[in-house]
Amino acid sequence: MPPEMPPELPPATTTHPDAGQALNLLRQGRPKEAAAVCEAVLARRPKDVQALHILGILSAQSGDPARGEALLRRAMAADPRNPAAPYDLGNLYLATNRVAEAEPCFRAAVELAPAMAEARLGLATALARLGRLDEALPACHAALKLKPELAPTHNVLGNILKEQGRLDDATACYRRARSLAPRAVDPHFNLGLMARERNSFEEAIAHYRAALTVAPRHAPSHYNLGIALLLSGDYPAGWPEYEWRWAAKGKQPRFRDALWTGQNLTGKRIFIHSEQGLGDSLHMLRYLPAVAARAASTVLEVPAPLLPLAAAQGWPVELQAKSAPAPPFDLQCPMMSLPRAFGTTFETIPAGTPYLKPPEARKRAWSERLCGLSGLKAGIVWAGNVNQANDGNRSLDLARLAPLLALPGISWVSLQVGPKSAELASLPEGSVLDISPELTDFAETAAAAANLDVIVSVDTSVGHLAGALALPTFILLSFAADWRWPTGRADNPWYPSLTVFRQEKLGDWDPVVTATTDALTALRDSS
Secondary structure (H helix, E strand, C coil): CCCCCCCCCCCCCCHHHHHHHHHHHHHHCCHHHHHHHHHHHHHHCCCCCHHHHHHHHHHHHCCCCHHHHHHHHHHHHHHCCCCHHHHHHHHHHCCCCCCCCHHHHHHHHHHHHCCCCHHEEEHHHHHHHHHHHHHHHHHHHHHHCCCCHHHHHHHHHHHHHHHCCCCCHHHHHHHHHHHHCCCCCHHHHHHHHHHHHCCCCCCCCCCHHHHHHHHHCCCCHHHHHHHHHHHHHCHHHHHHHHHHHHHCCCCCCCCCCECCCCCCCCCEEEEEEECCCHHHHHEEEEEEEHHHHCCCEEEEEEHHHHHHHHCCCCCEEEEEEEECCCCCEEEEEHHHHHHHHHCCCCHHHCCCCCCCCCHHHHHHHHHHHCCCCCCCCEECCCCCCCCCCHHHHCCCCCCHHHHHHHHCCCEEEECCCCHHHHHHHCCCCEEEEHHHCCCCCCCHHHHHHCCCCCEEEECHHHHHHHHHHHHHHEEEEECCCCCCCCCCCCCCCCCCCCEEEEEECCCHHHHHHHHHHHHHHHHHHHH
């Protein structure tokens, strides 16, 4: 949740008229002049509370949060009874993701000024970001009781309710916040997120564009607009907006210059580098042969687990691991910017598969290893990386797949790696063959998967790998899935060998499991 900043600076006591002038300049939108006045005041009166306070805020806003923190703490020491300084220090900590330190600041402000709704709102925001929703909710209601027309409070209340899964109530809060503050960006943005949760892409697009009318450079709105456009199938409009992904996450692109956007590569050396997860890299590797055919030389960087698989493709490229220093290059392109560089439209998705192949020696070794399995040979993956933002929605517990595992005539092979593979211990011995200790990299996983009749996977890297290998694959998706899985269809334009089974409502996996069970039964019976 983004921090809710104060609507204005609460007044602080002062005995110097110049500090009052600085406050007026700040409220007039003249921060540089206000800072200069404060510096002059503090040169004569180092303990002037208001000058310390104003300069602390301005320092933080101008990119020097350490000085801002020091000045605000000096203001607190100069006047321990003033709630404004701990309140704004709490906001500084929220803005710099020091949320645990923000909580005591807001509590101090509330203790000093129990009727200060903004302080209670700051406390609610901090508690919500710490995951303490049951404490955040009453703090938010207390702020609303004090000042019902304070629009940011309705927005934060919506954030809390959203985290609790109360999406309709959250939407109502965002609408109330928008009605109270139509020129505030957060309500428009959050209404876009709510529409996205309902797969109402056109509505989401309208909300994000409304947010950008208010704040034209609001990076989260640009980025999420891009995702909504991609989900709606408008790739030409979506790719440029998707380029806001770094700014939306508070990061800088790895390289600022020499970005390849599709220009002529004749005589050029290009560096293609990974930027997101393993599945994202697997998804984008389809573009590598076309890049290499255009450039004089190509350097491909992938995460280390993908290196052996990339090396097995025989592409005319230089390979390096993601941890290696960047090579010399004329142009560079992050992997997730390749569709934009190629001008990919929904109709021209490069869907030729397989575009990856396992190493033949490893494939033969796994053929010998798995040849003794009877019936339909099925691989299974039920969870992704727990650190992925949407993992709570896309992954499930192995126990939810019990109807699949109970089907006769199927030999199950677990391709699940990581901590979730431990769930296999809860199953009867021998019901699933666990080969995870042997899956040391994606070349090994590809070789094993290529010897199976079907892969059943949630939205994770193995699903992308199976699609790239053109293996028959059943993908189990949450209701509001990633942009690579268009709604309203059982196939996938990026991976022709995949069949999609999607939730009909958020969190309800039972119909998905039932449909997948029926499809597996039909596949088994036809084999």
